[in-house]
C-alpha cells in the first residue's frame with residue numbers, strides 16, 4: 084500500500100500509532116493471517132502484536148476466525164485474523180468529465196452503495212460543494228451504518244491538488260482555481276477529507292488492492308480524454324515543486340495535425356489520448372482541443388470504447404496505433420525513472436485495441452544490454468473504488484486513525500448499530 088500519509092500534516096509521531104497502522108495494513112493485505120505471521124512480517128515482537136491486536140479487536144476493527152485446517156495435524160490452537168467489514172466506513176467521491184459519483188465502502192473496501200451526482204454547471208464550485216456534501220450525508224444516513232464509524236472522505240478529482248490542504252489549485256476542465264474543496268466539504272459534513280488528482284488516487288489504489296500490489300516504484304499513466312500520470316517512488320507519491328508532476332499530456336513527442344489544449348501540436352495528447360483518436364476518426368469536429376467540450380469528448384470516447392472496434396476497422400486500428408505510440412513513449416519514461424512497473428489506467432485501458440497496441444510496443448522494444456524494462460500492467464481499479472481506497476489509506480490504514488473514538492463506540496454498542 085502506498086505510504087501516502089507521512090506527508091500529510093498533523094500526523095502524530097506517536098510510535099504506537101505507527102505500529103498499529105503497520106499491523107492493520109498487514110491484516111488488510113494478508114486476509115486470514117495469524118499473529119505469528121504478523122510478527123514475522125512487521126518485525127514487531129510477539130508481545131507487541133498481541134497488545135495491538137487486542138486493541139484492534141476491542142475497537143471492532145479486527146476479528147478472529149477459526150483457523151482453516153491446512154494439514155489436519157493437531158497443534159497449538161491458532162486463529163486467523165481479518166478486518167471486520169463493519170468496523171469502519173469511508174466515502175469515495177469522483178469528480179471527472181466521465182461523471183460525478185459518491186460511494187460508501189466498508190473497512191475492507193467492499194462497496195455498500197453508490198450514487199451519481201448531477202450539477203447544473205460543474206464550473207460553479209459552490210454548487211459542487213453543496214451537491215457533493217448533501218449526497219455524502221444522505222448516502223451515509225440511508226445505509227443505516229453507525230455514523231461514528233465513518234472515518235472520512237476520499238475525493239479523486241480531475242484537477243491539480245495541494246493535497247496537504249485539499250485545495251484545488253487549478254482545474255482546466257472544471258474552470259476552478261484555488262478552491263478549498265477539502266476544507267469546505269469537511270465543514271459541511273463534519274468528516275475529514277483527503278483530495279487527490281485522479282491519477283494519484285488510482286496509483287494509491289492499484290498498489291493497495293489492484294494490479295500493482297507489492298510494487299513501490301510505479302508510474303501510472305491515466306489515459307482518458309487527455310493524458311495524465313502519477314509516480315510513486317519508494318511508495319511515496321511524487322508531487323513536484325508546484326503540485327503538478329505527471330503532466331505527460333504535454334510531453335512533446337512529434338508533430339501532429341491536431342493542436343493540444345496548450346496550443347502545441349507536438350504534445351503526447353495529440354498522439355495517444357482519447358481525444359486524439361476521436362479527432363483522427365472524425366468523431367469530433369475540431370482538430371483543436373476545446374476545453375469547454377471535455378464532457379462531450381468523454382461521452383464520445385465512452386461510446387467508441389463501448390463499441391469495442393475489431394482490428395482491421397478504422398476505429399480499431401486508430402486505437403491500436405495510439406496505444407502503440409503510448410507504449411513507445413512509456414519506454415522512454417521508464418529509462419529515466421526506472422520504475423518496477425508502468426500501469427496503463429483510465430478509459431483507454433478498457434479498450435482491447437489500445438491495450439494490444441501498447442503490448443505490441445512492449446514486445447517490439449529492442450533489448451538493451453544490461454537493461455531490464457519494467458513490467459507493463461493494465462490497471463483494474465475503477466475511479467470510484469480508487470477514491471474509496473484513498474480514504475481507507477488515509478483514515479483507517481494510517482497513523483491518523485483515532486482508535487479511542489472507535490473503542491468508545493464499541494463499548495456503548497456502536498458495533499451493534501453498525502450491523
Ligand SMILES: [Zn+2]
Nearest residue numbers: 333343345350
Ligand atoms: Zn499540450
